[in-house]
Structure formats: structure tokens, C-alpha cells
Amino acid sequence: MTTIPMPTKEKFIVPIGPQHPALKEPGHFEFAVDGEIVTDATVRLGYVHRGIEKAAEARNWTQNLYLVERICGICSHIHALTYSLGVEKLAEVEVPRRAQAIRVLVAELERVHSHLLWFGVAAHEAGFDTLFMYSWRDRETIMDILEALTGNRVNYSANVLGGVKFDVSPEQCKVILTGIDFLEERTRHYLNVATSDSMFLQRTRGIGITRLRDAQRLGIVGPTARASGVIRDVRVDAPYAAYDEFPVQMVVETAGDLEARFVVRLKELFESFRLIREILANLPAGDLQVKRFPRKIKAGEVISRVEAPRGEVFYYIRSTGGEQPDRLKVRTPTLCNMASVLSLSIGHHLADVPMLLVGIDPCFSCNDRGVTISGNEGNGRWTWERLRQFGIDYYARKV
Amino acid sequence: MTNFSLTNEWNNVLLKVKKWARINSPWLIHYNSGSCNGCDIEILATLTPRYDAERFGVKLQGSPRHADVLICTGPVTRQSRDRLLRIYEQMPDPKFVVAVGSCAISGGVFQGCYNVVGHIDEVIPVDAYVPGCPPRPEAIIDGLVKLLTAIQKGAPVEPPAITQLTEEIYDAA
Amino acid sequence: MLPEFDNKSGQSQAEQALSRVEQLLETWREKLNKPQPSERTLVGGENPLIFPYAKRRIMLTGNGRPDVLDISVHPDELLEVVQTLLDGDWGYLITITGLDLGPEAGEIEILYHFAEGAAVVTLSVRVERETAVIPSICPIIPSASFFERELVEMLGITILNTPNTDHLFLPDDWPADTYPLRKEFNTENQQAAN
Incomplete structure (x- = not known):
């Protein structure tokens, strides 16, 4: 089995939403993660923007x-x-x-x-x-x-x-x-x-x-x-x-x-x-x-x-x-608070993100008065084998 | 696996069992395609102890792949139109759609807004409508029960025709 | 420790905040929009020095007096004024309102609302409708990014040095050069185009 080199610039992006069990309302977030830790976050609003x-x-x-x-x-x-x-x-x-x-x-x-x-x-x-x-x-x-x-x-x-x-x-x-x-x-x-x-x-x-x-x-x-x-x-x-x-x-x-x-x-x-x-x-x-x-x-x-x-x-x-x-x-208040979630989530575990998001009591319909996966962030499709090997290498390096 | 078809008799029994199971545990998925939240909180209230829709076997599901019934709220905005279609297409057959609230039925107060494409049944076929702004949880339960009764009374829902692709998959297996 | 706060003193705090901002913006004093004094101002022992005028251009709801101040600012001066407010630690940016004054006026007005307590200060910037260009205030107030993105997509204003001009509310396939909050944008036409 060949080892896959640690990607230098590639980020693994976890998209959340717009349809997600934790969010009853549509908003799309993209969290770049390093293992479990969020390193970058973006939001796309507008799913409930009606004009x-x-x-x-x-x-x-x-x-x-x-x-x-x-x-x-x-x-x-x-x-x-x-x-x-x-x-x-x-x-x-x-x-x-x-x-x-x-x-x-x-x-x-x-x-x-x-x-x-x-x-x-x-x-x-x-x-x-x-x-x-x-x-x-x-x-x-x-x-x-x-x-x-x-x-x-x-x-x-x-x-x-x-x-x-x-x-x-x-x-x-x-x-x-x-x-x-x-x-x-x-x-x-x-x-x-x-x-x-x-x-x-x-x-x-x-x-x-x-x-x-x-x-x-x-x-x-x-x-x-x-x-x-x-x-x-x-x-x-x-x-x-x-x-x-x-x-x-x-x-x-x-x-x-x-x-x-x-x-x-x-x-x-x-x-x-x-x-x-x-x-x-x-x-x-x-x-x-x-x-x-x-x-x-x-x-x-x-x-x-x-x-x-x-x-x-x-x-x-x-x-x-x-x-x-x-x-x-x-x-509306959510628009002001939304920026705080994005900057707050950086450095936290991905599992804490829904809690952080809900901590501001977001209200998307207030807010929008939208998020598509852009696909150009360098997150190419990974095979299971590659993903597995990456995990092994990552933790080997950490220890 | 070449001989996949069952005898008619067994097929009917199988369909009846499926229908029985379907009516007794409809799993829902909820999508807000531009609603004001009013209907969404009432849908959530429907599942909480006072109204307790779970006694009908109703369960709110996170993934469209596990769901039988899509509950839609709100008018369809330009941006959520594709998402709504995608969620609908990801659901396994047979699938049912319930449009909850005035906006989902007709566009409501948001008729004519520039970012609103229209109401739900302009995008996907709808099986039951629950009017109200927002409908009370009782009305939502009633809508669901009406849908389930209609399924029960109606002819057994045939599984989707086996396409060329699925046949190939079976052949390969 | 938290500073003390008192419900009763809200009004006097607003007066202090307003007189403080008047001092801060001393340089732009002649730009203050001072409407005509009205008899309503001088009810019940007010300080006439702090509130020489009552009926201002922009009114404010609430039960106190109209504690609002608005200043016309040239686009080139905008950053300086915002920096002055920030250096003076005065208030916070509530939002930025874009206002299309219509094809006849040929101008777009951008209002920056700042508030401290009950006092609101509005900086108004007017630009040409066709070539609407303003500087970004994001280098001074980072949280203005969302508001500026809204201005860009809703009114078609060019904002220099703003960090992000992606669509925030409108869908990605929204036609270019179509700005919903401009007065010529017609909902019926847009519906037909859908």
C-alpha cells in the first residue's frame, strides 16, 4: 500500500445544511476541518430570502x-x-x-x-x-x-x-x-x-x-x-x-x-x-x-x-x-450575530458547532429576508482507501 | 439472479405488508423552502408531548433517504428550489408530500416577491395540503392522518418499475 | 466588575452620548443637518445647548426626546469620520441602509447608523446613481462586511476594498446588473423572467 502524502493546501470541508437535522431552517455552512478541529468557516444565506x-x-x-x-x-x-x-x-x-x-x-x-x-x-x-x-x-x-x-x-x-x-x-x-x-x-x-x-x-x-x-x-x-x-x-x-x-x-x-x-x-x-x-x-x-x-x-x-x-x-x-x-x-439581530459564530467556531471541535450556532439563537427567516457547495476549494473526491490511509498517517504523525 | 418476479399471489401479500408497515410508521423529513418559521415551530410542536404525533409512528428524520413523507413549509425561493427538488429526488419511492401553511399552498403574503418562484406544487407534486397561517398542530396531525387514510384506502402503491439499470445491478450480483 | 446602570438615567446618558459625539465631530459641524427649531424642544427644563433642535430629518421612535443626529459626509471623508467615532469609543454600527432616491434625483444615499444607548448618529453619504462608488469601512469595523455585501448585491454599489463581494442573499444564478432595491426594478417584470 502506498502512503499518500499529506496534502499541503487541500482542506477537508464539511458542509452543513441547508437541509440538516440539527438546523430546522435552511442556512448553509462550510467548515474546513483539520481532524476534528474547525479551521475555517463560511456561511451562505438566502435560502429563505423572499424580497x-x-x-x-x-x-x-x-x-x-x-x-x-x-x-x-x-x-x-x-x-x-x-x-x-x-x-x-x-x-x-x-x-x-x-x-x-x-x-x-x-x-x-x-x-x-x-x-x-x-x-x-x-x-x-x-x-x-x-x-x-x-x-x-x-x-x-x-x-x-x-x-x-x-x-x-x-x-x-x-x-x-x-x-x-x-x-x-x-x-x-x-x-x-x-x-x-x-x-x-x-x-x-x-x-x-x-x-x-x-x-x-x-x-x-x-x-x-x-x-x-x-x-x-x-x-x-x-x-x-x-x-x-x-x-x-x-x-x-x-x-x-x-x-x-x-x-x-x-x-x-x-x-x-x-x-x-x-x-x-x-x-x-x-x-x-x-x-x-x-x-x-x-x-x-x-x-x-x-x-x-x-x-x-x-x-x-x-x-x-x-x-x-x-x-x-x-x-x-x-x-x-x-x-x-x-x-x-x-x-435583524441574527445577521449581526452570524459573523460571531463563524469566527467563534474556528478552533473548536466540529461537534460543538451546532451548539455554537444555536447559542446565538439564529433565525434564518429573519436573517434572509443562501449556500451552494462551490467545489473549487480543492476538496477533490477521496476514495475510502485514501481517506483511511490519511487518517492513519495523520494520527501517526501526531503521536 | 435471473428469475426475480414473484407469483401474483405472493406479490399481493408483499404489497399488503408493505402498505401496513408504511401506514404505521411514516417517517417524515421537513424542509423549509422559504417559510417564516411559523409553520416550522408548529411542526416541531406537533412532535412534542402535548400533541405527540409519535403515537402514529411518525418520526422526524434527518436524511431524505430514510423518509416516506416530505413536509414542506413556505413558498419556494429561487435559491431553495434546486434543494427542494434534490431532496425530493433523494427520497425512496413511494414518496408523499404534505404542503403545510398558506405560503406552501398558494405563496401567501409572499406572492409576487421577486425571489419567490411559487408555491410547492409548482415544483414537486403534493399529496396533501394543510391550510393555515400557521396551521395549528391539530391541523397538521389531521393532514397526516388524512394522507395515511388515503394511502390505506387507495390501491396498493406499486413499486417503481424495474429499470434497465436496476436489472443490470441484479444481474451483476 | 460590571459598571452600574440605572433605568432612570437612560435619558441623561443619551444626552451625554450626544454631546460627546458633537464634540467628536466638531470638524464636520457645519455639515450637521439642522432642521428648524420647534416649540416642542423646550419642554420641561431641557438643556438648550445640547438640544438646540428637535425636529430633525430622521426621527426616532421611543419615549424620550429625538436623540438623533445626522451628518452629510463626502465619500472621501467617510473613513475619517468613522475612525473618529471609533477612536472616541462612541457607539457601535447598527447597520448600513442603502437608499435609492430614484432616477430623477440621480443619486443613491447610503446611511451609516451608529448608536450608543438611546442616541443614534446617522452618517449620510450621497453618490451618483450611475457610478456609485464608496470606500469600505471594513478595515475599521470588520463586522460591516455583511452589510456591505448587501449593498453591493441589492443596489449595485461599488465598494472599494471590501473583503467579500459574493452574493449573500440573492441566488448565485441571479442575473448580473439587476439590483432589486433600485427603483427601476419591477417585480412583475422579474416574475415574468423567472
């Missing part, structure tokens, strides 16, 4: 509310909220306080649903399917609440331009509070699991450490950044809707590893529970909607920033005085 920014220019202000809600099914309320806040600012419409409080209520309920969903998926990536099933079972509580409140489990369509669609009745209050009590107890249990289960900690503690300096350099946002000690939360920095009446305490960790990201998100749940209780107890009186909302919006430009479960959502809306926006720019 929403352009489509928005052809629809009127109200239709766009339903379009932006479908940018992302997980944080649909956040997108509709960011859009409504911006358009209301442009139209110079003052939204009733009660409506703003209900918006915040739904936003926080959605944060609970999103973080629990993420927690389950992250546990699934770690190979801890039991935890995945438990957290998704508990998540159904919040889905029931959202359904009771809004009429739908996903895409609640709670916002209209100038207010909200529904009120919160005392019976609904009771249902929400019971659900929240149950979830708070469960979250305490999950926090305990995430910080004490030794098997789980092996997958999270010390993995994917992002230092404060790097987090700032890479422009990471949201809970991922707060796990690295970045003190940044739009709800606190620039309160919108009713967050000035119901202030939030920011949750910040400094370790910067995957464990810190779990802890930040789980602790944020407690903050959300507290906020939901506070809003329900002190719901301001008033109307749900403004009487009249103009069909044509005054010419102007507006920036709208909102803290989604994954980080800061940024909208830039420009009106030229017509029935349609002239430009709608959406910047």
Missing part, C-alpha cells in the same frame, strides 16, 4: 403590517411592533397608553415563548432530548395564553396602526397569572439544570467564549452580547412603547461562554414574568386604538429600534407622503 424589503414598497401601510409580521414566525409581534411604532411616529399619532401596555405585555409573552423554544432546541442540539421535550411541553402553556389572548398561536396580529386589536379581560388575567406561576417554577428548575447538570455543563461551560472586547468588535447584539458583559438592551437604553412605565432590569453575565448565554436567557424569563405581573396589575385605563389613522403618511424618515428576544431589531422607514413606504429597511 420582503422590495415587496413592502408595493404594498400600502396597512398591508405591510401583515407582511412584516411574516418576516419571522417566532418574533412576529416584535416586527409588527417595530413597524407600527415607526409608522405612528411618522404619522404623528399618539397611541393610547393602554394599547402600549398591551403591546409590551404581548412582547414579553412572546419573549417567554421564544426563549423556551430556544432552550428546548439548544438542549436538543446538546443531545439532551428529554429537556427538549420538557421545555416544549411547558411552552404549550404560553402558547395557550397567547391563543386565549390573541386568537392565534403564532402570528398573533395584535397590532394595528395606532393601537392594538384586543383588550385583556379579568378572566384572561387570571389565566395568564396561573400560567406564569407554573412557568416561573419550571424556569427555576431549568436554570438549576443548566447550571448544575454535569453532562450538560460539559457541552456549555467554557465553550465558545466571547470576550467583551470581541463582542464589541463583532457587533454582537441581544442576549448573546449580554452574556459577554455588553450592557446593551434597547428596552433599558431607549425605552419604547410602555417600557418607561414598566422598566426592565437588564440581565448581564460576564463569562461569555455558552453557559452564560443559557443563564442570561433563563434569567431574562424571570424578568419577563415579573414584568407581565406588573403590567397586569397596573394596566392603564384608556382606549385601545386611535380613532382615525391616516391612509397617507407624511413625508419623512424614521428609525425604530426594538429589543427582540434575539437582540436589537432595527427598522428604517422612509415615506414620501404616499400610501406606500418609499423604503423599508430591516436589520
Whole structure:
């Protein structure tokens, strides 16, 4: 048997996605590996790029509310909220306080649903399917609440331009509070699991450490950044809707590893529970909607920033005085965090990559508003014999 | 191996056994070809304890080669069109497709977007449609059960005709 | 140790951030887009020196005052301004928005949004529509790469020295010289071409 010389420039590339059991959404990654260690990473997005920014220019202000809600099914309320806040600012419409409080209520309920969903998926990536099933079972509580409140489990369509669609009745209050009590107890249990289960900690503690300096350099946002000690939360920095009446305490960790990201998100749940209780107890009186909302919006430009479960959502809306926006720019948190995964994964084991990826809570439909195997990276087809011999040689050299 | 054909009687028995097995354990593969995630989280919710689709033998599979049913969500974007076709072609026969959600059925709100090619059945044949934006997990289960009932009631699905190529493989063996 | 933060002080922090950036960008002071002062500014004991104007070109949602500043920058000065912000340790780059002002105006505007707390600073760069060329800010802010790739494929802007100009969102077989966010791009025509 002839030995095959160690390839000098050839890289072995492991493509992940777009259809992959670990990723429920399509995104394509290519990881160049040296044995088990990732040496290079690239991403190709665009599998779910539909052209929403352009489509928005052809629809009127109200239709766009339903379009932006479908940018992302997980944080649909956040997108509709960011859009409504911006358009209301442009139209110079003052939204009733009660409506703003209900918006915040739904936003926080959605944060609970999103973080629990993420927690389950992250546990699934770690190979801890039991935890995945438990957290998704508990998540159904919040889905029931959202359904009771809004009429739908996903895409609640709670916002209209100038207010909200529904009120919160005392019976609904009771249902929400019971659900929240149950979830708070469960979250305490999950926090305990995430910080004490030794098997789980092996997958999270010390993995994917992002230092404060790097987090700032890479422009990471949201809970991922707060796990690295970045003190940044739009709800606190620039309160919108009713967050000035119901202030939030920011949750910040400094370790910067995957464990810190779990802890930040789980602790944020407690903050959300507290906020939901506070809003329900002190719901301001008033109307749900403004009487009249103009069909044509005054010419102007507006920036709208909102803290989604994954980080800061940024909208830039420009009106030229017509029935349609002239430009709608959406910047979602995943795009900012995606770059961090790529640079983080270098030097880690390939097996840790799904965990790193899920650590930022990626949302590809937000992101794309694509990856093909290029084949010109010098990764020619290897026969089994060649691959086997390469492995033998590689480890012989290592020892 | 020259004499591969079975007698008619035995062939029928074999088909019945296959159908029985197929209906009792449909393995799914899920592909998001441009969806907003709403349907995807509901599909995932269908498999979790509250709805527990696994009691129908349903299992979510990672590889298209192991799957019987392709669950599609979302409109088909230009870039994911080829992937969708590839996944469909990689699935072994007989294969079934369920289109979940308004976008998968008609394009939904994304009709007319420049990067959207169209809905699922413009790209691959679809056997069952589950409407909703997004459909509730109950609706997805209902869609699956309807598909399985249709398979049960329908004629036994014939295996694909043995092509020249497969015959050569058998001959070589 | 984490620095202290306080919910109540958000507004005053934004004021400080904004006055700090005004100092940083002293050189470009005459370029500040200063719209007309409005009576809304001087409600409730504000510091008139820091906020001499309220109704700016770009508005900002949120419950505080409009803590936003926008500056027109010449493409040649862009790197210098960005470097000044970075050296002054001011804020972070939120995103870059490309804006086609239409065939009549004949210009494309590129907006660089920076934020610190509630304060947002927008640098606006205008270039010719036909020969849209801007320098890359990636050497200063590496994370801008994704945003610049988006500008290249969506608006057909040439960005000098940007590390990667591959398609990010659009498919690889996307026709060349077709930029979806330009105003002449027509969805119906594009659908027919599919």
C-alpha cells in the first residue's frame, strides 16, 4: 500500500445544511476541518430570502403590517411592533397608553415563548432530548395564553396602526397569572439544570467564549452580547412603547461562554414574568386604538429600534407622503450575530458547532429576508482507501 | 439472479405488508423552502408531548433517504428550489408530500416577491395540503392522518418499475 | 466588575452620548443637518445647548426626546469620520441602509447608523446613481462586511476594498446588473423572467 502524502493546501470541508437535522431552517455552512478541529468557516444565506424589503414598497401601510409580521414566525409581534411604532411616529399619532401596555405585555409573552423554544432546541442540539421535550411541553402553556389572548398561536396580529386589536379581560388575567406561576417554577428548575447538570455543563461551560472586547468588535447584539458583559438592551437604553412605565432590569453575565448565554436567557424569563405581573396589575385605563389613522403618511424618515428576544431589531422607514413606504429597511439581530459564530467556531471541535450556532439563537427567516457547495476549494473526491490511509498517517504523525 | 418476479399471489401479500408497515410508521423529513418559521415551530410542536404525533409512528428524520413523507413549509425561493427538488429526488419511492401553511399552498403574503418562484406544487407534486397561517398542530396531525387514510384506502402503491439499470445491478450480483 | 446602570438615567446618558459625539465631530459641524427649531424642544427644563433642535430629518421612535443626529459626509471623508467615532469609543454600527432616491434625483444615499444607548448618529453619504462608488469601512469595523455585501448585491454599489463581494442573499444564478432595491426594478417584470 502506498502512503499518500499529506496534502499541503487541500482542506477537508464539511458542509452543513441547508437541509440538516440539527438546523430546522435552511442556512448553509462550510467548515474546513483539520481532524476534528474547525479551521475555517463560511456561511451562505438566502435560502429563505423572499424580497420582503422590495415587496413592502408595493404594498400600502396597512398591508405591510401583515407582511412584516411574516418576516419571522417566532418574533412576529416584535416586527409588527417595530413597524407600527415607526409608522405612528411618522404619522404623528399618539397611541393610547393602554394599547402600549398591551403591546409590551404581548412582547414579553412572546419573549417567554421564544426563549423556551430556544432552550428546548439548544438542549436538543446538546443531545439532551428529554429537556427538549420538557421545555416544549411547558411552552404549550404560553402558547395557550397567547391563543386565549390573541386568537392565534403564532402570528398573533395584535397590532394595528395606532393601537392594538384586543383588550385583556379579568378572566384572561387570571389565566395568564396561573400560567406564569407554573412557568416561573419550571424556569427555576431549568436554570438549576443548566447550571448544575454535569453532562450538560460539559457541552456549555467554557465553550465558545466571547470576550467583551470581541463582542464589541463583532457587533454582537441581544442576549448573546449580554452574556459577554455588553450592557446593551434597547428596552433599558431607549425605552419604547410602555417600557418607561414598566422598566426592565437588564440581565448581564460576564463569562461569555455558552453557559452564560443559557443563564442570561433563563434569567431574562424571570424578568419577563415579573414584568407581565406588573403590567397586569397596573394596566392603564384608556382606549385601545386611535380613532382615525391616516391612509397617507407624511413625508419623512424614521428609525425604530426594538429589543427582540434575539437582540436589537432595527427598522428604517422612509415615506414620501404616499400610501406606500418609499423604503423599508430591516436589520435583524441574527445577521449581526452570524459573523460571531463563524469566527467563534474556528478552533473548536466540529461537534460543538451546532451548539455554537444555536447559542446565538439564529433565525434564518429573519436573517434572509443562501449556500451552494462551490467545489473549487480543492476538496477533490477521496476514495475510502485514501481517506483511511490519511487518517492513519495523520494520527501517526501526531503521536 | 435471473428469475426475480414473484407469483401474483405472493406479490399481493408483499404489497399488503408493505402498505401496513408504511401506514404505521411514516417517517417524515421537513424542509423549509422559504417559510417564516411559523409553520416550522408548529411542526416541531406537533412532535412534542402535548400533541405527540409519535403515537402514529411518525418520526422526524434527518436524511431524505430514510423518509416516506416530505413536509414542506413556505413558498419556494429561487435559491431553495434546486434543494427542494434534490431532496425530493433523494427520497425512496413511494414518496408523499404534505404542503403545510398558506405560503406552501398558494405563496401567501409572499406572492409576487421577486425571489419567490411559487408555491410547492409548482415544483414537486403534493399529496396533501394543510391550510393555515400557521396551521395549528391539530391541523397538521389531521393532514397526516388524512394522507395515511388515503394511502390505506387507495390501491396498493406499486413499486417503481424495474429499470434497465436496476436489472443490470441484479444481474451483476 | 460590571459598571452600574440605572433605568432612570437612560435619558441623561443619551444626552451625554450626544454631546460627546458633537464634540467628536466638531470638524464636520457645519455639515450637521439642522432642521428648524420647534416649540416642542423646550419642554420641561431641557438643556438648550445640547438640544438646540428637535425636529430633525430622521426621527426616532421611543419615549424620550429625538436623540438623533445626522451628518452629510463626502465619500472621501467617510473613513475619517468613522475612525473618529471609533477612536472616541462612541457607539457601535447598527447597520448600513442603502437608499435609492430614484432616477430623477440621480443619486443613491447610503446611511451609516451608529448608536450608543438611546442616541443614534446617522452618517449620510450621497453618490451618483450611475457610478456609485464608496470606500469600505471594513478595515475599521470588520463586522460591516455583511452589510456591505448587501449593498453591493441589492443596489449595485461599488465598494472599494471590501473583503467579500459574493452574493449573500440573492441566488448565485441571479442575473448580473439587476439590483432589486433600485427603483427601476419591477417585480412583475422579474416574475415574468423567472
